[in-house]
Amino acid sequence: MTAKKGELVVVGTGISFGHLTMEAKAQIERADIVLAAIPNGVMADYLLQLNPQTESLMSLYGDGRTRPQTYEAMTQRIIDEVQAGKYVCTVFYGHPGVFVTPTHEAIRRLRALGYRARMLPGISAEDCLFADLGIDPSDNGCVSYEATAFLFSRRPIDPTVTMLLWQIGIVGECTLTEYAPGPNAMRVIQNMLLTQFPPDHRLCIYEAASIPGLPTRIDWFPLADLLSIATKPYSTLLIPALCLPEFASERLAELGLSEQDLAAFSPA
CATH class of the missing domain: 3.40.1010.10 (Tetrapyrrole methylase, N-terminal domain)
Structure with missing residues (x-):
């Protein structure tokens, strides 16, 4: 055609x-x-x-x-x-x-x-986040969800993987007219995270700088304080991994490898 x-x-x-x-x-x-x-x-x-x-x-x-x-x-x-x-x-x-x-x-x-x-591709807030926070998503993996979709869906929370929740500042807002979290939505998010992370696990609210010279927002705080943290509609919540995953020993055995053989892949 x-x-x-x-x-x-x-x-x-x-x-x-x-x-x-x-x-x-x-x-x-x-x-x-x-x-x-x-x-x-x-x-x-x-x-x-x-x-x-x-x-x-x-x-x-x-x-x-x-x-x-x-x-x-x-x-x-x-x-x-x-x-x-x-x-x-x-x-x-x-x-x-x-x-x-x-x-x-x-x-x-x-x-x-x-x-x-x-x-055509452009630079996203995720690109800025990786640069500003010094995160390499290949280190232990990274999953990314829109915050409301994460809230409404039954998704597994993997504490061995870094997680990003985008637009946390309007999580659970169902009228699609307001620019603030929906009623009780942030508390439900907190309770979901507490099933896999301890209250003192440190999270970060991130907002990329939109104008050169203006500060980037990088606020670290314990999970227990999530409800008291101010957000904007475009805020991103970063949940760093808590621990490393277990090796799949049965797969390593099939490949003729051991955990010691993988030491070369770990950072010094």
């Missing part, structure tokens, strides 16, 4: 001002129209300098809309501009495919309609 006139490229600004990639910048500059969902005023002004045909999608928040209604309005606006035959660049904060519903949905629908649509 021949692609129709009109095309979409989705890019991200990264978390901080200097994270915009050269590839993303080039796409912004060449677009017929740039549709931007950027809460940072400094970056929003910069996008206008790169391409005067930049329009904000942020006005689609509010007016009594739930978040899903806002995302649908954004998706449809993107699709309308592509169907008008334009080369559209949509710009979202951070990585454009991480916690961003409209980008994935617009790409899916446009491809189904025969239009070209693609996404």
